[in-house]
Amino acid sequence: MSGNPKIDWGAFKAALILDPVSDEVINYVDLAEEYHVGVAAIRARVAKLRKLGELPMAQPTKRLDIYRRWYSEAEVKRLKYMVEHRMRLVDIADELGRSVSSVTSKVTHEAEKGRIKRPSRKFGPSELVGILVAVKLDASNNVVNYPSLEGKFHLTQDQAYRVVKILRNNHQLPQPTGTSSAATKVFSEVNTVDFTTWKSGANK
Numbered sequence: 001m002s003g004n005p006k007i008d009w010g011a012f013k014a015a016l017i018l019d020p021v022s023d024e025v026i027n028y029v030d031l032a033e034e035y036h037v038g039v040a041a042i043r044a045r046v047a048k049l050r051k052l053g054e055l056p057m058a059q060p061t062k063r064l065d066i067y068r069r070w071y072s073e074a075e076v077k078r079l080k081y082m083v084e085h086r087m088r089l090v091d092i093a094d095e096l097g098r099s100v101s102s103v104t105s106k107v108t109h110e111a112e113k114g115r116i117k118r119p120s121r122k123f124g125p126s127e128l129v130g131i132l133v134a135v136k137l138d139a140s141n142n143v144v145n146y147p148s149l150e151g152k153f154h155l156t157q158d159q160a161y162r163v164v165k166i167l168r169n170n171h172q173l174p175q176p177t178g179t180s181s182a183a184t185k186v187f188s189e190v191n192t193v194d195f196t197t198w199k200s201g202a203n204k
Helices: 009-013 027-035 039-051 060-067 073-084 088-098 099-114 125-134 146-153 157-170 181-187 194-203
Strands: none
Touching: 009 027, 027 039, 027 099, 027 157, 073 088, 073 099, 073 125, 088 099, 088 194, 099 146, 099 157, 125 146
């Protein structure tokens, strides 16, 4: 990846979505698709950024503390079956006796490892309109209600980000003009992130 001159690493860092509990990256798959490389290459770059101190170290045990118990092998098999048969996350959570946030996190994790193949979700015109109406933006045109979108429309976190990207690309939502307060909070702990440089590079 380092040999690819087209990749803006400032924008790459800004595009990383970190789990607010464990600091694990939750959008490896989307980044791999966007940069046309394998998930392993994205993971390697993230590992390098962590080693250099440009990203906080991941603490997966914190996620275990929140979700309280590991998924058994039998649960993972059931989860895989239900996901690949396009069951809604809220229904999967009900079947497993878990929270929707726990199931969402586990599905994302298993998909990144290649153990679950998530069917590509296609958004019809009426569903896009519904999501568009429900989106709330801050003064810099950043979406501020991703969790409610995920719950209302039964989206995984990466699906919510993807559909917003679709709406922006369709010019149905404006492009962000600044960094969201949530993103600023995450990256304010990373001393080497320079948002001014990232913004100037992203606008070229």
